[in-house]
Ligand SMILES: NC(=O)c1ccc[n+]([C@@H]2O[C@H](COP(=O)([O-])OP(=O)(O)OC[C@H]3O[C@@H](n4cnc5c(N)ncnc54)[C@H](O)[C@@H]3O)[C@@H](O)[C@H]2O)c1
Ligand SMILES: O=C(O)C(=O)C[C@@H](O)[C@H](O)[C@H](O)COP(=O)(O)O
């Protein structure tokens with residue numbers, strides 16, 4: 001078993017979840033509640049129960065799956081269940097699921113009775129390499145992503161590759177967008193090693209490498225005053241596209257799919273405004289187009305996308321904020337881009353996929 005030390009807690013890479021059993025036996029929680037969605041109830045709760053045969057006294061809260069449910073209504077449901085179950089400040093919430101469950105569960109726990117303990121057991125690739133670590137918790141409001149939330153660190157994170165076995169390919173690829181991002185912003189060698197890999201070969205070593213990159217960034221800047229903004233590469237435009245798609249498409253883009261589009265557009269801005277070479281831009285584009293389908297969208301929605309970007313948390317005094325690459329493996333933040341340039345990057349994407 002391997003462990004990464006994060007912000008006052010451990011991230012365990014442990015397929016047996018024995019470390020979870022030890023963790024629970026060392027703490028005297030008044031009550032344990034497990035938050036799942038309907039898919040992790042079926043696919044992940046049985047593995048959790050097998051790993052903890054001696055844990056019998058816990059309650060389960062179930063929410064509907066998917067980004068459309070990462071909102072205040074479902075959060076109220078979680079809070080109400082915690083009240084009904086008699087949770088107090090010495091209780092523990094175990095978030096067993098993907099990023100929707102870890103984000104919303106972390107938020108619900110961090111605000112319940114002004115804060116109770118929670119742990120993350122991420123069950124998607126995306127939540128293992130990214131969402132479960134670092135303490136960003138939150139919910140969406142309408143189609144504005146993660147606009148209500150807290151920085152609240154879990155007591156521990158337990159990562160087991162066992163959970164990934166039931167994940168479908170589309171979800172695996174979505175999580176891979178954040179893996180590619182980690183290489184692009186921080187580690188050229190890692191990017192080169194993942195950019196053409198067979199996605200079914202994702203293993204603990206890869207997850208651990210991604211977590212170690214994210215962890216180095218968040219330990220230096222837990223509350224995103226500066227450096228942490230690089231973890232947001234692709235997200236200014238990506239979140240706008242994700243939010244737009246959520247409300248307007250019958251089969252909305254997943255987070256990773258949207259930020260893959262965002263990383264191509266922001267790759268273009270990196271080339272135009274921040275010194276990323278044309279060769280490296282083309283390299284980045286080829287990588288994303290290898291794994292991700294094109295997203296067709298019309299310039300008629302640019303105004304709506306800009307409206308969403310006006311809510312980005314990196315903005316300052318009405319200027320839209322970006323993290324941009326200067327080369328593969330290196331990223332700068334607090335770069336403010338004009339609306340004309342943003343639209344140019346959307347046009348670039350549209351022309352690219354029309355070729
Ligand atoms: N807090 C952060 O730092 C951070 C980082 C990245 C992304 N996020 C957020 O994470 C969310 C996306 O997370 P996600 O991609 O995990 O989505 P998700 O939680 O919606 O999970 C994807 C789907 O897979 C199902 N699922 C989960 N585990 C499964 C398993 N083991 N087997 C079968 N099905 C399973 C879920 O029920 C869901 O239908 C977004 O809301 C995004 O904003 C947060
Ligand atoms: O941990 C971070 O910091 C990130 O930015 C990671 C992102 O991949 C993630 O999507 C995060 O939820 C975005 O946060 P937000 O502050 O832009 O909502």
Ligand SMILES: [Zn+2]
Nearest residue numbers: 178235255259
């Ligand atoms: Zn993300």
